[in-house]
Amino acid sequence: MNTKxxxxxxxxxxxxxAAAPSAAAGPAGSPPTSATQDExxxxxxxxxxxxSDDTVDLVRFGEGxxxxxxxxxxxxxxxxxxxxxxxxxxxxxxxxxxxxxxxMPYGTVHKFETGSDLEVGDTTAGLFPATMDISPATGFLFVxxxxxxxxxxxxxxxxxxxxxxxxxxxxxxxxxxxxxxxxPDGMLAYSVAMMSSELFEMDTxxxxxxxxxxxxxxxxxTAAVPPEGDPHAGHAGMAMGGASGPAASPTWVQPAPDGRxxxxxxxxxxxxxxxxxxxxxxxxxxxxxxxxxxxxxxxxGRHLVVTEKTNDSVGFWDLENGTERASVPASxxxxxxxxxxxxxxxxxxxxxxxxxxxGRVEQYDLETLERTAVVEVGKQASGxxxxxxx
Numbered sequence: 001m002n003t004k005x006x007x008x009x010x011x012x013x014x015x016x017x018a019a020a021p022s023a024a025a026g027p028a029g030s031p032p033t034s035a036t037q038d039e040x041x042x043x044x045x046x047x048x049x050x051x052s053d054d055t056v057d058l059v060r061f062g063e064g065x066x067x068x069x070x071x072x073x074x075x076x077x078x079x080x081x082x083x084x085x086x087x088x089x090x091x092x093x094x095x096x097x098x099x100x101x102x103x104m105p106y107g108t109v110h111k112f113e114t115g116s117d118l119e120v121g122d123t124t125a126g127l128f129p130a131t132m133d134i135s136p137a138t139g140f141l142f143v144x145x146x147x148x149x150x151x152x153x154x155x156x157x158x159x160x161x162x163x164x165x166x167x168x169x170x171x172x173x174x175x176x177x178x179x180x181x182x183x184p185d186g187m188l189a190y191s192v193a194m195m196s197s198e199l200f201e202m203d204t205x206x207x208x209x210x211x212x213x214x215x216x217x218x219x220x221x222t223a224a225v226p227p228e229g230d231p232h233a234g235h236a237g238m239a240m241g242g243a244s245g246p247a248a249s250p251t252w253v254q255p256a257p258d259g260r261x262x263x264x265x266x267x268x269x270x271x272x273x274x275x276x277x278x279x280x281x282x283x284x285x286x287x288x289x290x291x292x293x294x295x296x297x298x299x300x301g302r303h304l305v306v307t308e309k310t311n312d313s314v315g316f317w318d319l320e321n322g323t324e325r326a327s328v329p330a331s332x333x334x335x336x337x338x339x340x341x342x343x344x345x346x347x348x349x350x351x352x353x354x355x356x357x358x359g360r361v362e363q364y365d366l367e368t369l370e371r372t373a374v375v376e377v378g379k380q381a382s383g384x385x386x387x388x389x390x
Contacts, residue, residue, distance in 0.1 A: 044341050045069075045387040047096050048350055048361055049084040050378020056087060056098055057377040058117065058387075061348065061363045066373040072117045074098055074110060086129070086143065087383040089114065090162065091136040091186075096385065097162070099129040099143055109143055109158075111165055114387060121165035125158040131179050131252075131383065134162065135204050137186030142202070144177040144191050145170075152176070152195055159207055169207040174198040179252035179294075183277075184259045192250035192264055199253060199264060199275065211280055215248040217269055219282045252294045257301055265292040265306065272306055272317075288315050289327050294337050298344035303366050305347040307335040314338070314349050314362075316369055326369050332360050337384035340366070350381040 041063035048057045058070040075082040083101040090096070093114060100108045107129040111121040126145030134141045141160040147153075152175050159169040174193025177200070182189050188210070189202040199213040249268030256262060261283070264273045272292055274284040291310030297303065297319070304317040312333050316325040334352035341348070344366060351360040359381025363373040 042343070042389050044346065044348070044389050046339065046348055046361070047087050047089065047098075047385045047387060048337075048359075048377050048381050049087045049098060049383035050359055050380060051083045051085060051101075051352075051382050052081060052380035053378030054082055054084060055378045056084060056096075056112075057361075057381075059361050059375050059377065061346065061361075061373055061375075063372075066361070066363060066375040068375055068377060070117060071378065072112070074119075075100055076108065085383055086131040087385045088132050088134055088141070089385045089387050090134055090139075093388055095120070095162070096387070097132065097134070097141060098383075099125065099132055101128045101130060101146070101148070103127070103129075107145070109141065109160055109165075111162065123160055123165045123167055125160070125167060126156055126170065129158065131181075133180050133182045133189065135182050135186035135189070138204055139163065140168075140204060142171075142180045142182070142189050142191075142204075144173070144180045146176055146178055146194075148176070154196075155193075157189075157191060157202065171202055171207055171209060173200055173209075179250070179254075179265075181253055181255055181262075183255045183262075184257055190253045190255060190262060192253050194249055194251055194267075195247075197248040197250060199250065201280075213275065213280060215250050215264065215266060215273065217248065219285075251292075254295045254297055256297050257299050263295050263297060263304060265295050267291055267293060267309070272304065284322055286317055286322065286324070288324075289313055293335070296338045296340045296347070298340045298366065299342055300344040303340065303344065303347075305338050305340060305349075305364075305366075307338050307349060309335055314347070314364060316347075316364075316366070328364070328369060328371065330360075331362060331371065331374050332357070336382045339384050339386045341386065342389055346372070348384060348386075350377075350384045352380045352382065 044061045054075040056072045084098045085101045086099040127147040129143045130146040132143035143158050145155045147155040156170040174196035176194040177191045180191045191200050197215045201211040247268040248266045251267045252265040254263045272286040276283045289308040289311035292306045293309035294307045306315040313327045315327045332351045332353045337350040347364045349362045358376040361375045
C-alpha cells in the first residue's frame with residue numbers, strides 16, 4: 001500500500017476525536033445549527049465524497065439531526081487534488097469503494113473496510129472514473145470512465161473484480177458515460193452517455209451491451225439502436241444540438257425497485273424521462289427546474305427525488321400520479337447527489353457549495369418535504385452512498 005494510503009488509514013482511525021460537531025437544519029441559506037441524535041428512532045449511515053478535499057466523510061442522520069462521524073483521507077498523491085467522485089457500498093455492507101477521478105493518465109478505484117475505514121485494495125480504471133455500482137448477483141463493480149478532459153470520443157465502463165481488485169473488462173460506451181446503476185437483480189447494468197445522448201443496457205455476465213436508446217426531446221424521434229449497429233453514427237447533431245433539437249445531455253440513470261422502469265435525468269432538456277424496460281421506450285416525461293442531475297426512487301415506488309443542480313434545489317415527485325409535489329431550495333449552492341433511505345422516509349442530498357466553503361449533506365422528510373437536518377462535510381460534496389440503517 002502506498003504512503004498516502006497508510007497515512008490515510010492512520011488518520012481515519014484518529015479522526016473520531018477531530019470530527020466536526022453535529023448539525024441540524026436552519027432556514028434556507030443559513031449555516032447549520034447544533035443538534036443531537038434522537039436515539040429513539042433509526043440512524044442512517046452514509047458515505048460522501050468531497051472532490052476538492054480528497055476525503056470521504058462518514059455521516060450519520062437520525063430523527064433528531066445529523067453528525068459528521070469521521071473524515072477519511074483518500075488518494076495517492078499528497079500534493080495533488082485528485083478528485084474522489086463516485087462512492088458505493090458493497091451489497092453485504094462490509095466494504096465501500098471510491099473512484100479517484102484525476103489520474104496520471106488513468107484514474108483509480110479504492111476499496112475500504114466499513115467500520116474501520118481502512119484501505120484494503122486498489123486498481124487502475126480508465127480516464128476519469130466517476131459513478132459506479134456493484135452487482136448483488138456477481139459482485140463485479142461497474143465504473144464509468146467519464147473522460148472529462150479528453151476528446152469527445154466514445155469511452156467505456158470498467159468492470160472490476162472486487163475480490164482481487166482487478167480490472168477484467170471494458171465495455172464500450174458513448175461519449176462521456178455517467179450514472180452507472182444495476183437493476184434490482186444485478187444481472188443488467190445501465191449507464192447514459194452525456195455527450196452522445198444515449199442510454200445503455202449492459203449484460204453483467206457477458207460484459208457486452210444488449211440495447212441502446214437514443215435520448216431526444218420528444219418520444220417520436222427517440223429510437224432504439226441495435227447492439228450490432230454503430231452506436232455513435234449520426235449522433236453528432238444530437239449531442240451538440242442541431243437538427244435533432246437541443247442536446248438531451250443525460251447525466252444519471254436509476255432503475256426502479258420493481259424492475260419495470262428506469263428514470264433518466266436529461267439535464268439539457270430539464271426533464272426526467274421514464275423508460276419502460278420491457279418495451280424499451282419512453283413512457284412519461286417529468287418537467288423539472290433547471291439542471292436535473294441525479295435521481296433516486298424510493299423502495300416503495302412512491303417517490304422520485306431529483307437534484308436540480310443549476311437551480312440549487314431538490315425536486316420531489318409522486319410517481320403514482322406523475323405530479324410534482326414541490327421544488328425545495330437547498331441550504332447552499334449546487335445540489336449534486338441523492339439517496340433515499342431503505343425505509344422510504346428520508347432523502348439525503350449532497351450540496352457542493354462554491355469557493356472554499358464546505359459542502360453539505362441535507363436530510364429531507366419525504367412525507368412533509370421539510371429539510372430536517374444539515375451536516376457540513378468536505379468541499380465540493382458529490383457522490384453519496386448508503387451504508388446501513390440501525
